[in-house]
Amino acid sequence: MKRPEIKTQLPGPEAKKILADDELFISPSYTRSYPMVAKKGNGCWVEDVDGNTYLDFNAGIAVCSTGHCHPEVVEAIKKQAEELIHMSGTDFYYPQQVELAKKLAEIAPGDNAKRVFLSNSGAEANEAAIKLARYHTKRQYIIAFYGAFHGRTYGAMSLTASKYVQRKHFAPLVPGVIHVPYPNPYRPPFSKDVSPEKVAEEVVQFIEEVVFNTVAPAEEVAAIIAEPIQGEGGYVVPPDNFFPLLKKLCEKYGILLIIDEVQAGMGRTGKMFAIEHFGIEPDIISVAKGIASGMPLGATIASRDVMDWPPGAHATTFGGNPVSCAAALKTIELLQNELIENAARQGEYLLGELKKFMDEFEFIGDVRGKGLMIGVEIVKDRETKERDGALRDKIVDEAFRKGLLLLGAGANVIRFCPPLVVTKEEIDVALEILRDVMKSV
Numbered sequence: 001m002k003r004p005e006i007k008t009q010l011p012g013p014e015a016k017k018i019l020a021d022d023e024l025f026i027s028p029s030y031t032r033s034y035p036m037v038a039k040k041g042n043g044c045w046v047e048d049v050d051g052n053t054y055l056d057f058n059a060g061i062a063v064c065s066t067g068h069c070h071p072e073v074v075e076a077i078k079k080q081a082e083e084l085i086h087m088s089g090t091d092f093y094y095p096q097q098v099e100l101a102k103k104l105a106e107i108a109p110g111d112n113a114k115r116v117f118l119s120n121s122g123a124e125a126n127e128a129a130i131k132l133a134r135y136h137t138k139r140q141y142i143i144a145f146y147g148a149f150h151g152r153t154y155g156a157m158s159l160t161a162s163k164y165v166q167r168k169h170f171a172p173l174v175p176g177v178i179h180v181p182y183p184n185p186y187r188p189p190f191s192k193d194v195s196p197e198k199v200a201e202e203v204v205q206f207i208e209e210v211v212f213n214t215v216a217p218a219e220e221v222a223a224i225i226a227e228p229i230q231g232e233g234g235y236v237v238p239p240d241n242f243f244p245l246l247k248k249l250c251e252k253y254g255i256l257l258i259i260d261e262v263q264a265g266m267g268r269t270g271k272m273f274a275i276e277h278f279g280i281e282p283d284i285i286s287v288a289k290g291i292a293s294g295m296p297l298g299a300t301i302a303s304r305d306v307m308d309w310p311p312g313a314h315a316t317t318f319g320g321n322p323v324s325c326a327a328a329l330k331t332i333e334l335l336q337n338e339l340i341e342n343a344a345r346q347g348e349y350l351l352g353e354l355k356k357f358m359d360e361f362e363f364i365g366d367v368r369g370k371g372l373m374i375g376v377e378i379v380k381d382r383e384t385k386e387r388d389g390a391l392r393d394k395i396v397d398e399a400f401r402k403g404l405l406l407l408g409a410g411a412n413v414i415r416f417c418p419p420l421v422v423t424k425e426e427i428d429v430a431l432e433i434l435r436d437v438m439k440s441v
């Protein structure tokens with residue numbers, strides 16, 4: 001079985017040169033966890049500029065869904081690039097854009113006919129979603145959740161409530177956004193030691209009884225936006241009854257439900273859209289990241305009667321360019337043919353094995369997830385659940401030094417989001433490295 005190979009000190013000599021220039025020329029606002037300078041990628045494997053190889057369990061933050069440089073995706077990109085790279089869907093027509101929109105409309109959950117707006121990123125997909133929600137309802141308020149991450153442009157940032165550094169000194173933000181607690185079964189926001197079902201009920205009750213009665217009258221609320229599984233907030237899986245309850249609340253008051261599938265979507269959780277686990281149809285869905293295997297693309301999918309804005313109301317020059325569309329169409333084909341199923345199968349195996357780690361390592365407080373979107377929460381004490389961010393960072397750093405690429409999420413969670421092509425053998429290698437790392441720290 002192939003294993004990571006670290007032949008130099010880390011960072012190696014070539015990496016050091018790039019890091020020096022990066023420090024001089026690149027915006028210091030990025031959040032790199034360790035000095036890995038990538039050169040090539042193939043499947044779940046990445047080689048750095050010094051020839052060290054790594055097993056990649058974060059897939060460019062849940063983007064390389066079909067693995068790095070899947071040959072069929074590369075071929076689709078090359079073929080399209082030779083024919084037409086850009087035309088601008090804002091002002092012209094081309095087949096790839098329509099073909100992709102038709103495909104997304106067809107695979108999006110629910111029976112309502114759909115329309116699609118194509119953009120370049122997750123933040124843009126959410127910008128379109130909230131603009132559309134306000135436009136369609138003619139209402140102003142938007143309810144989002146603590147722990148949410150929806151992007152860094154002004155609208156998306158105003159919805160984001162993950163880490164304060166993402167907002168510090170950027171106010172005033174877009175007005176009319178109200179945050180409420182996310183139903184985290186491991187850390188219930190209201191009553192403690194209650195069932196997950198009760199956690200969900202209390203959150204929905206809080207929106208209806210407190211928010212609507214005090215700061216935002218229900219008839220002035222345009223939308224509620226939620227991640228089906230919180231990503232940056234710490235890979236938090238809500239209770240099964242949460243989204244059905246939330247949908248019911250939205251229907252009662254004519255509020256649109258926006259589901260941000262940017263991180264959880266495109267097959268990662270073992271279903272094409274993560275919200276399918278909860279059996280409801282959102283009014284608007286935003287996707288990006290895994291949709292085009294690494295080519296920039298965002299999509300806002302809405303019920304046809306909701307996407308009713310007129311020409312000029314929203315557009316973007318690059319959105320849905322032909323090459324990204326070609327990559328997305330091939331990505332969706334690969335997901336449907338086998339990778340969603342692989343994500344479900346391998347995810348179940350990885351989750352089960354990580355849960356067994358709890359018998360060995362007292363500092364693991366919780367292991368949760370769906371498919372290949374799994375979080376391991378690191379705590380100082382299982383009783384008090386006090387977060388141990390420093391130990392989490394140490395584990396992630398040591399794993400890198402042993403050739404396993406992981407990343408954190410939230411204050412103290414390790415996220416596992418490997419490419420959906422991952423094999424059982426690759427998972428076993430990752431688990432072996434992780435066990436060694438956890439023993440050593």
Ligand SMILES: Cc1ncc(COP(=O)(O)O)c(C=O)c1O
Pocket residue numbers: 120121122123124126149150151152227231232260261262263264288289
């Ligand atoms: C759930 C979610 N929404 C939106 C975004 C923003 O996407 P982008 O970085 O492509 O703007 C992210 C990025 O991590 C995300 O996880």
